[in-house]
Amino acid sequence: MVEPGKIVEEPETVEEEDPSQVVALHPRADRGYQRRVVEALLFAASEPLSEAQLAECLADGAEVPLLLEELKAQYKGRGVELQKIAEKWTFRTAEDLSFLLRREAVEQKRLSRAALETLAIIAYHQPVTRAEIEEVRGVSVSKGTLDALMEMGWVRMRGRRRVPGRPVTYGTTQDFMSHFGLSDIKDLPGVRELKGAGLLDANVPADFEIPVPMSGDEVPDDEDDLDDEADEPTLDMYLPPEIGSEPH
Numbered sequence: 263m264v265e266p267g268k269i270v271e272e273p274e275t276v277e278e279e280d281p282s283q284v285v286a287l288h289p290r291a292d293r294g295y296q297r298r299v300v301e302a303l304l305f306a307a308s309e310p311l312s313e314a315q316l317a318e319c320l321a322d323g324a325e326v327p328l329l330l331e332e333l334k335a336q337y338k339g340r341g342v343e344l345q346k347i348a349e350k351w352t353f354r355t356a357e358d359l360s361f362l363l364r365r366e367a368v369e370q371k372r373l374s375r376a377a378l379e380t381l382a383i384i385a386y387h388q389p390v391t392r393a394e395i396e397e398v399r400g401v402s403v404s405k406g407t408l409d410a411l412m413e414m415g416w417v418r419m420r421g422r423r424r425v426p427g428r429p430v431t432y433g434t435t436q437d438f439m440s441h442f443g444l445s446d447i448k449d450l451p452g453v454r455e456l457k458g459a460g461l462l463d464a465n466v467p468a469d470f471e472i473p474v475p476m477s478g479d480e481v482p483d484d485e486d487d488l489d490d491e492a493d494e495p496t497l498d499m500y501l502p503p504e505i506g507s508e509p510h
Contacts, residue, residue: 293329296320297336300329310350310436348439349446373414377407381416385438385450389420389431389485408432416441421485431485 300316313326320326330351334344337353345354355363373381383398384390395403411417416438422428434447444450 293332296324297329297333300326301333304344304351304353307352310347310352310440312350316351346445348436348444350436373410374407376403377410380407381411384411384417384432385434385447388433388447389482390433391423391429391431393429395432419488421487424484424486430488 299320303316303319304311313330316330317324317326330344330346337344339356341356341359342353343356345352347354379399380395380403383395387394387398392403392408408417412419414437415435417432418435419430420433421431423431439445439447
């Protein structure tokens with residue numbers, strides 16, 4: 263029985279602490295938890311993820327590059343390995359086991375010699391226009407050749423050169439990088455590797471150099487991104503409205 267006038271103190275309720283909030287407050291408190299988060303995100307993703315995308319799902323201060331390297335070491339030698347492709351991370355079947363997952367019924371597409379030459383020029387000279395490709399090859403390049411490379415997903419239109427006529431520039435895609443196992447476009451074979459593979463004449467001039475390609479994210483000063491074209495004025499903006507149409 264409570265005496266009149268006496269204040270009764272309510273029992274203090276103790277809230278359980280959310281484990282995820284502990285990591286958010288103390289980003290280095292549980293590196294193992296953070297590594298598991300990265301592992302889960304990469305497994306669930308339908309495409310490779312960048313370090314910036316992974317960092318968005320972790321607490322501020324999380325050392326994403328270190329977590330990825332630890333996870334890569336953890337999976338080394340296993341059936342599935344963590345690999346870096348085109349500056350993004352993904353889980354892939356170990357290279358020595360990839361033959362187990364190949365389908366015999368897969369239709370093989372053969373590229374013509376012209377398409378292979380064009381692909382090589384785009385890879386090493388990107389961003390490059392059609393006229394520049396023709397200048398390197400010494401012959402004209404058909405639209406069908408470029409269309410075939412874009413249909414395969416290895417080449418894309420990336421911008422427009424700031425010169426009269428505003429020609430389209432071409433570059434390689436992430437699918438190209440993934441197919442050839444390149445982490446960076448600058449990992450393309452050099453003179454020594456091409457000679458060793460028999461793809462380059464052993465008697466090339468001593469001063470012969472292979473150009474260093476520009477990565478897909480870089481935009482040169484003389485080029486405009488195709489995405490920016492939506493903001494540019496078009497001819498329709500200067501035409502009178504159609505008869506009977508409502509003015510905007």
